[in-house]
Amino acid sequence: MSTDIPGGKGPAVKLADADFANDLREHDMRSAVRDYRDRIRSGELGALPAILGLTGLIVLFTALKPETFLSEGNIANLFTQALPITILAMGLVFVLLLGEIDLSAGVASGVCAAVMAKLMVDSGQPWYVAVLSAVAVGIVLGTAIGWLVSVLRIPSFVVTLAFFLGIQGITLWMIGEGGTVPVRDDVIVALANKNMPVPLGWTLAALCAAGYAATQLLRWKRQRDRRLHSRPLQLVVAQSAVVAVVLLAGTYLLSIDRAPSPLITLAGIPWGVPLVGVLLIGCTFVLSRTAYGRHIYAVGGNAEAARRAGINVTRIRISVFMIGSAFAAVSGIVAASRLNSVATDAGGGNTLLYAVGAAVIGGTSLFGGRGKARDAVLGGLVIAIIENGLGLLGTKAYLSYLITGVVLLLAASIDALARRRRSSTGR
Amino acid sequence: MNLPGGGGGPAARAAAGPPVRPHALEAGRNGAATPGYRHPGAADTLGGHDRPSRDGGVARWEPLRMSVTPVLDLRGIDKSFGSVKVLHDVAFSAYPGEVTALVGDNGAGKTTLVKCIGGIHPFDSGEYRFDGAPARVGSPRDAAALGIEIVHQDLALCENLDIVQNLFLGRERRRGLMLDEAGMEELARGTLAGLSVRTIGSVRQRISTLSGGQRQTVAIARAVLWDSKVVILDEPAAALGVVQTQQVLELVRRLADKGLAVVLISHNMNDVFAVSDRIAALYLGRMAAQVRTSDVTHRQIVELITAGVSGDLGLRR
Numbered sequence: 046m047s048t049d050i051p052g053g054k055g056p057a058v059k060l061a062d063a064d065f066a067n068d069l070r071e072h073d074m075r076s077a078v079r080d081y082r083d084r085i086r087s088g089e090l091g092a093l094p095a096i097l098g099l100t101g102l103i104v105l106f107t108a109l110k111p112e113t114f115l116s117e118g119n120i121a122n123l124f125t126q127a128l129p130i131t132i133l134a135m136g137l138v139f140v141l142l143l144g145e146i147d148l149s150a151g152v153a154s155g156v157c158a159a160v161m162a163k164l165m166v167d168s169g170q171p172w173y174v175a176v177l178s179a180v181a182v183g184i185v186l187g188t189a190i191g192w193l194v195s196v197l198r199i200p201s202f203v204v205t206l207a208f209f210l211g212i213q214g215i216t217l218w219m220i221g222e223g224g225t226v227p228v229r230d231d232v233i234v235a236l237a238n239k240n241m242p243v244p245l246g247w248t249l250a251a252l253c254a255a256g257y258a259a260t261q262l263l264r265w266k267r268q269r270d271r272r273l274h275s276r277p278l279q280l281v282v283a284q285s286a287v288v289a290v291v292l293l294a295g296t297y298l299l300s301i302d303r304a305p306s307p308l309i310t311l312a313g314i315p316w317g318v319p320l321v322g323v324l325l326i327g328c329t330f331v332l333s334r335t336a337y338g339r340h341i342y343a344v345g346g347n348a349e350a351a352r353r354a355g356i357n358v359t360r361i362r363i364s365v366f367m368i369g370s371a372f373a374a375v376s377g378i379v380a381a382s383r384l385n386s387v388a389t390d391a392g393g394g395n396t397l398l399y400a401v402g403a404a405v406i407g408g409t410s411l412f413g414g415r416g417k418a419r420d421a422v423l424g425g426l427v428i429a430i431i432e433n434g435l436g437l438l439g440t441k442a443y444l445s446y447l448i449t450g451v452v453l454l455l456a457a458s459i460d461a462l463a464r465r466r467r468s469s470t471g472r
Numbered sequence: 473m474n475l476p477g478g479g480g481g482p483a484a485r486a487a488a489g490p491p492v493r494p495h496a497l498e499a500g501r502n503g504a505a506t507p508g509y510r511h512p513g514a515a516d517t518l519g520g521h522d523r524p525s526r527d528g529g530v531a532r533w534e535p536l537r538m539s540v541t542p543v544l545d546l547r548g549i550d551k552s553f554g555s556v557k558v559l560h561d562v563a564f565s566a567y568p569g570e571v572t573a574l575v576g577d578n579g580a581g582k583t584t585l586v587k588c589i590g591g592i593h594p595f596d597s598g599e600y601r602f603d604g605a606p607a608r609v610g611s612p613r614d615a616a617a618l619g620i621e622i623v624h625q626d627l628a629l630c631e632n633l634d635i636v637q638n639l640f641l642g643r644e645r646r647r648g649l650m651l652d653e654a655g656m657e658e659l660a661r662g663t664l665a666g667l668s669v670r671t672i673g674s675v676r677q678r679i680s681t682l683s684g685g686q687r688q689t690v691a692i693a694r695a696v697l698w699d700s701k702v703v704i705l706d707e708p709a710a711a712l713g714v715v716q717t718q719q720v721l722e723l724v725r726r727l728a729d730k731g732l733a734v735v736l737i738s739h740n741m742n743d744v745f746a747v748s749d750r751i752a753a754l755y756l757g758r759m760a761a762q763v764r765t766s767d768v769t770h771r772q773i774v775e776l777i778t779a780g781v782s783g784d785l786g787l788r789r
Contacts, residue, residue, distance in 0.1 A: 068673075267654060342632060343642075346632035349628060350641070354641040354642030355613070
């Protein structure tokens, strides 16, 4: 019996795109730049919109408010302002990766903060018990949402809208109408109001920069040694250098004495920043280096394919809502630290929209399957700059709402257009 | 060589190229020795079953052939959905190192049969033998554990992941907590190279950047990555162009040459005659005939598909 297939070999293919040529070929900076340009053109924008937005906004507000916007005090303020948004957004990245949404994340952060504050004030519990309880409440909420979404198959939009209303009621009931619960615990208050000693900040920044460079270089070397697909060395070095410069420049800006009076010194990185750093590293590791993270992307990309590949889709769905709400709890704690209190409207208003906006501006797709933990950080900074800058300009409240709404819509449009572009160019 | 046209009969096939596998020659002789043999009951002209026909009542032993035993052997499969009988006393075998084409008109029961094989639908009654031993396949997991992989028509790939990630999806190799990316990439490239896939530039390409034929290739490679013994391909060339179809068919042939039992569902007679060793034709839920490709003509198969009978072959009226 013969195979009646014409020719022993396939048709002539360009060597450039066959036989794993792209894996085996030595990549240089030129080909890397070309690849990057092709990716942008075909709708793989990555962090580009966020970085452009960040630079544009910094230039804009510096021009409008040259004396205050880039002052040392305001820069530190900017970072603490970004903390709760970023943490909330980081949890939402997990939910968005599945193409789901958690509209209740904002108010969940409020109720978790209320639980923490009540435990410390009314029951006199130590801060760690209160924090753990708050996170546990977040996990319980997330589990309930996840169960309703993945087992009962109610659209997450509806489930979390219901939770959005219900949780606000719980917060109101816990705190009492019109009331606030003060947060005076030293550790909690320090999160957003106290700074690390300057030398510790420098050490940490240097360690992070060196650690990043080392992991990138080691990975590059391993890939090269085993003749695997690798990026050009120059690119790896350049990327590590950029990260180092950003880290050290930030540390420098935050290490300048920003006290309004010469009698005291106020300098150093706010304690919340390393907290975000730890969460960022942890989330990035989970999403890109573990099977669980891989499965999240798979379910977000094609749930049916993931199911057939033997992935427990229900479990993944529930787990991302748990992560989202647990991060909301942490975000609520940081917000409470910043305000020194928890009010009945904690986490309400535009908290959630800010966080979703942050994730989307950072590059996480609302359609699922695309996004990184770092998106929350980049987008959180963009949102914080908008909020901060508009505040400095003394913009009226109605205008702030309008502008923030437009920015969110803009980010979603970029996401949708990039997606269309990807499908039309076959990406 | 070229794709046989409508009239590519046994003689044409026999002359069409060098024999590639010894057993094929032997089996060809065997097939030629019993031309037009008709199963008393439903239909199975293959001399592969050294058992009495199950429904004939007459103990008729078919010629014994030691060289090949079917790795997958179904007998008397019945399947109804409610009051609708979809499969009726179906016998089906797949042999290692051979491509068995499963043909039939729309609604003939091809997909249902495949889903029964893959454990997606449990069948009502019948005998399921794998590697000569009775097997119970109640779920897709059971089928995968036996070494049966189905490549569905929609391929089930995650477009946002790259080739390596898709190949190992759900069965990632780990090093402690972390994924063993390097090991997976090496293995993926090795597997693709082993299948002589030459059209892929990088195993780190996202699926969304691949053409239809390349995607099909990845889906097939995923099916064979796991020591599978039976690979079932549902219309692998349905949406492909000429060149890509050819590449996929070459790949199908290579799978069989590696010793796998390949089941190919196709509507395209040219494809079927180009790669298959045997053809199983379903007609309205019954197995009209399972024959050697070299023993039949294009026209006979079309008749089996459309009427369930062609000359001596097919269902008894």
